[in-house]
Amino acid sequence: MKLILHIGTEKTGTTAFQIWMHENTQALRRQGVWYAQAFDVPNNRKLSVIARRPDEREDGFGFYGIQTEADHEAFRDRTLAAFARDVEAARAAGAHTYFVSSEHLHSRLRFQEMVDRTAGIVKPQFDAVEIVCFLRPQIDTALSLASTGARVGMHIDERFFERVKPGNPYYNYPALLERWANAFGEQAVTPVPFVREKRPVEYFKRRLGLDPQADYAPDRRINSTVDYRVVALMNALVRENATNKPRELHPMFRTFFIEELPCEEPLAVGQETAREIQARFDAQNRRLARLWPQISEQDLQPDWSRYGEGNFHKLETADYTPIVRHVIGRFNADLAMQRGRVSVMESRQAEAEGKLDLAIRHQKKAIAQVEQARAVDSMAKWADTQHGHYVDRLERLHALRAAASADPGGQAPSGGAAGGAAGGGAAAGKAAAPEDEETAAGRPGEPSAPPAPRGMLSLLRNLVPRRN
Structure with missing residues (x-):
């Protein structure tokens, strides 16, 4: 049985894809594809948590209630036992492919030893492993991440892009692929250009040989962009007035009906700024294209027609009265x-x-x-x-x-x-x-x-x- 390990990257339709896989679990099993149940669903997030040491905390530890080294050890043991049972069930059902999907394998496993631990967990269970990784132009990823950050309570302004640089492992695609190639072998890694494959569901239907006429649950769009005035309102909620530093707020105080809010002017960065940011990665992306022929330099160039004047500079003075009116009414x-x-x-x-x-x-x-x-x-x-x-x-x-x-x-x-x-x-x-x-x-x-x-x-x- 083969393992397909879909590691993201983040902001390439992973959430919608995972929901589709989860909602179509039975239809996939009838076609020999087993979507992993042991690592949590719809996002198989537990795998990245058990691939880290107890002292390598990340937000997944809190999500699963892991406070101590003993908590982590017990969580790891339970997850590994469930994984073994799930793989055995997949084999007994005659599955030819076991499928794991989690973008946290991209964003949380930033060091070689973490990826090596992942390999130690999964490789003994399968005859073959393929790592599939969708890659998107870095500026597109950063802008999408800014929208998501606003949703979860981050203070977003033009300084956000100061962290979008080649030294940040989140955006360093050559280093990302090299970590996984070192652990699984270069031939096991398949980079996919997101600009050509913007619907992971359709991509994997072809790759897995799934029946296109089967009765599947629909592929839904998740995490759409937000209006810049919504971001301005969220900034006002999370910013500490006296120090101008972000503050932690319970979700009850920063969660409102974002998906229902009108998006008349999506959060956008100006084209001049966007080109400057993307240019930071030119050397890295050229190197990536030389090492991985599946990806060209052009695949990592944005559609510049989508970038106009931008509105990040408006966030501090934005009139979010219409948004507040909508929220109060709702x-x-x-x-x-x-x-x-x-x-x-x-x-x-x-x-x-x-x-x-x-x-x-x-x-x-x-x-x-x-x-x-x-x-x-x-x-x-x-x-x-x-x-x-x-x-x-x-x-x-x-x-x-x-x-x-x-x-x-x-x-x-x-x-x-x-x-x-x-x-x-x-x-x-x-x-x-x-x-x-x-x-x-x-x-x-x-x-x-x-x-x-x-x-x-x-x-x-x-x-x-x-x-x-």
């Missing part, structure tokens, strides 16, 4: 939807207790909250759907109350099934729509689950601020 809409859900649960509780007037009042409150959320474009579709469900429920409650008034000597129906048979009106006889897509999963009819217990209602009341 948060308020989300809060309104949560308040609406609480009101629906209260309405269901009141209905179960036979208090139909109270149930109607709570349902009207829910509808009012959803109507507020409908005013926000990014929430309008979901809010419209829920509004229809909530109105249907209100009509049913009115029908139940009318039925109870028409038969004052009878007992007012309180359950969903009784309500459907009561009163003889059109609304009363109509099957209730799902009150919440998350709980009813889009099924027709009211959820059959019992009303939320009072303890749950109390919890929700505490979690969701109420308006009097």
Whole structure:
């Protein structure tokens, strides 16, 4: 069985590719390709963590809760045992290729001994190993990294590009390939020019001989660029005013709906600056092209038409009012939807207790909250759907109350099934729509689950601020 080790590099579509591999695990197995499960999914990040010594900490240690040398040793032992079981399962299933994908093998394994440890882990398990590495012009990689950095709380400005230089292992492609060639053999390393192969999914479909007509989950674009005003807003959140130095913030205070924010002017560096930065790597890239004929010097030249005036110089004075307005609206809409859900649960509780007037009042409150959320474009579709469900429920409650008034000597129906048979009106006889897509999963009819217990209602009341 052969191992394909896809090591990135970062910013070459790795996240989308890994999600595609993970979501198509079964379809791939039917074709003899086994996507590694032992190193975490969708990104096989654990491999880079166990390839480092306990004293060579990186952010993956914190991600997996590794605090001490003993923690690292136990984590390594568990991961290696899981790896052995996973390889055995792949062989038993008749797989011809075992596939590992992690861009952290590029960004975290910056020294030869780290790559050598990786080789010591994987080589004994396979008949052959191929290292596949996508390479992109360094300035393109740096600009994409700046957008990602803003997403995760880095302070981004023109000084960011001071670190984009040949001595930085992140951008030193010849040294990167040499490390892996030293550990696995030059013939085992396959560099791929990203400018010619911008869709890793399609590249590997061809390389692996996958059926192009098979029923695969879609290939989705991930980590798209962000508007420079979003970056300016993130800078304002993470910058310490007194010292002008970045500060660490919990994700709760620096995470908002970035993927939904309008991107009218993507973060961009000016062409003159971009050419100066890329020129720093000319000598390295010429050397790379001589050593690895799969890559030409032209493959590491950007599409200069994508670089215009740039907007990094605008970050300090950017007017991010439209972004703040969008974020506030989105948060308020989300809060309104949560308040609406609480009101629906209260309405269901009141209905179960036979208090139909109270149930109607709570349902009207829910509808009012959803109507507020409908005013926000990014929430309008979901809010419209829920509004229809909530109105249907209100009509049913009115029908139940009318039925109870028409038969004052009878007992007012309180359950969903009784309500459907009561009163003889059109609304009363109509099957209730799902009150919440998350709980009813889009099924027709009211959820059959019992009303939320009072303890749950109390919890929700505490979690969701109420308006009097």
